[in-house]
Amino acid sequence: MDQAAIPEIDPKRARVLEGAARVFLNYGFARTTMDDIARAAEMSRPALYCLFRNKTDIFRAIALSMLDQTVETMRRELEGDRPFAERMMAAIDKSFIAMTSLVNGSAHGAELLDMKNSLARDIVISWRGETSALLAGEIRKEALRLGVDLPSQGLSAEGLADLLLDGLEGLKGRIAAVDLQREAARAIVHAIERAIRP
């Protein structure tokens, strides 16, 4: 929390991150120069180096910021006492699907996802862990509400959360239309719901 919050509250850093994200999405990582980023953030190029060590760090900061925001959104949408499937779908829709559609609409979105697998691999792995734990907690809570002891049924909340995330990852690559993605996601949530019922 602390490590993520301190850089976030600096408005200059935020300006760079927003501008850089725009440029990255339009030109891709390799084709954007620090000068592009400086102009997008309305400051001189050297000033960037007071805020970030280099281009890679900016990219990683963007990834961290977006993924943190995703987790935050997901956590918020999971609150409340609406039915399990409804909360899960809202969380998925507002975080996971929203993020992919943002990236899909842009020219170099795919390239940036590749970058996440190399330049920001550790950040993505950590995000995956957080998200998985968050969803697993929700699944565990729902099982408890239903009076089901998952382990004794040969199930694990973590395993089901991973299944959900892998399923979302898979459908993201296979289905282009957002509404069909939502529909497929709903099917996955429903399958999990049925798996954990008494």
Add this chain to the structure above:
Amino acid sequence: MDQAAIPEIDPKRARVLEGAARVFLNYGFARTTMDDIARAAEMSRPALYCLFRNKTDIFRAIALSMLDQTVETMRRELEGDRPFAERMMAAIDKSFIAMTSLVNGSAHGAELLDMKNSLARDIVISWRGETSALLAGEIRKEALRLGVDLPSQGLSAEGLADLLLDGLEGLKGRIAAVDLQREAARAIVHAIERAIRP
């Protein structure tokens, strides 16, 4: 069936495919020359051109052959009247997990998987469709045996098969050890089994 069988029965083509697969796994697609392949297949380079049009065709033929073999194996393992989960796990283990461990052990396995997404994209898509249909059929059969009407429960056999395949794809990337892969796969199958129960 016919289209796949005709090239398979030619022993010379098979020799090329075996040799080329070895070389591709060691050096990657870009770094292997037709001469490498010819030597691995113990024939002269021009002779290759009597059997395949170019290097890409050889690669695609390897992909087609391996994936066809995977489907065949899966179909065979799904036969018989053993319990649902047992047959599913055997099918997954002998086809999907076996193939990934082959690729994982080799130097340029990852690169070749990338190639499958570009040079042989259509073949992989077709394989995915076949495999999905095969697994969906099995799921549908099991639901029928249990007297469960999937659509009326908000489930679809195809959706569950896709969930299974996406889950396998995901765990393949996340888990290195084969026995842990098997364990995670078993958890997915078990979740599906519970989802379709009455």
Add this chain to the structure above:
DNA sequence: TATTGACAAAATGACGAAATTTGTCAAGCT
């Protein structure tokens, strides 16, 4: 103190020459 213009070092791009690889022969072997 935050920002800038300027500067050296490093990275990238361009481009012609050299070398390798490819695809296709006609000729040779069984």
Add this chain to the structure above:
DNA sequence: AGCTTGACAAATTTCGTCATTTTGTCAATA
């Protein structure tokens, strides 16, 4: 005949070099 081969031109890749761009870090400035 049928299959294989060495040889050859075309295409592609690699290499070495140099010009340009980009990066990261100053001291100077407002």
